[in-house]
Amino acid sequence: MMNKSLISAITERDRAMQRAIKSVIPYVKHRLCSWHISYNAQANIGDPKFTAAFLKCMVSWWTIEEFDIQWRSVVSEFNVEKHSLVIEKGNTRHLWAQAYLTGHFFVNMRSTQRCESMNASLAIALKHKKTYLDVVRAIEDRISRMHMNELKADYLSSQTMPFQITKQVDLESHDAEIFTRESFRAFQDELQWETLKFETIGLPCRHQLHILKHLDYTYLPGTLIQNRWTKDAKASAPSFVDLNVPPEVMQMARFAALRSTSSRFCYIASKTDASFKTARDEMKRLT
Incomplete structure (x- = not known):
């Protein structure tokens, strides 16, 4: 992509894919999809409380030491030390725990959703x-x-x-x-x-x-x-989108933008009686 090498990859837990990434692009930081991991945790353990605690371990911005302490605590609390899924996740924590992935650029993405x-x-x-x-x-x-x-x-x-x-x-x-x-x-x-x-x-x-x-x-x-x-992110990238946008599409985009902006404006204006009256009167004046 634009003469830049891949630096990050997010995939499901497919072992063949993991082996391929390690073999073909070993320099890429690999991360497992958080949605699939939490789904499998619930499907295999079947305890919503464990899934919630597991998810917290996965996404929290802890240090590695803090994560290891919390992970042992969760595993002990729910008595799942010998469960095959927990053992497997413990051995591959570097692929899914935020604590082990912090410092590597993933564009703020955790899943393939x-x-x-x-x-x-x-x-x-x-x-x-x-x-x-x-x-x-x-x-x-x-x-x-x-x-x-x-x-x-x-x-x-x-x-x-x-x-x-x-x-x-x-x-x-x-x-x-x-x-x-x-x-x-x-x-x-x-x-x-x-x-x-x-x-x-x-x-x-x-x-x-x-x-x-x-x-x-x-x-x-x-x-x-x-x-x-930034707003200029697309400036250096070639555009393959037809810029001859139909008028009705532009009108719809403007309407959506105004509706989005006015929705938050109305929420803020509704907080006090004075701001509500001011906003209402101004909108009446404009329309």
Whole structure:
């Protein structure tokens, strides 16, 4: 992809696939899908409380030492030391526990559900199709909806400004201009107090932001900005999407963007009687 080598891979627990990755691309950091792991834990152990504790061990930003302590505690608490699944997961913890994967870039992904959801939606769409033409139309319809969602996200990022939630007005304003809407929300979460977050996800961690606030920075240094999460991420990549978007599609995208923005605005305005009346009167004036 654009002359860059693969650095990360997320797969199911298929052993043949694991062997292939280790043999063909040994330099790639391999991670097992969290959804499949938690599903198998529930299916094999059958205790929702164990599954919840197992999931906490899997996703928590602990150190390796903290994880090992918590893992032994969970295994002992539920008396599953001799269960084959638990033994296997203990031996492969480096493939699924966040503690062992922290510091390696996975684009904030833990599962293969993005492609799984695509496969599921296509399976539903194709269930009653009988001809090859029906199949092609169903696939094109799914791809069209994906492009529509992307268009809406791009429109929201370029044409709207997120609400500010902290007193760091200048810092938030600067970064809202840089990051896409979804990336900025993750940035805001960190702005309100984890180690190696930047290396793992690609967004500044709370410790870095705390130092910037202490130094009275009103902007984010370029060294803490990964182009992947910015509004300019697509600028250097070739586009294969038809830019001649039909007017009705653009109208739908604008409507979706306005509805999304106004929904949060209405929620905030409804918190007090005064803000409710002000918002209502302004909307009446505009319409």
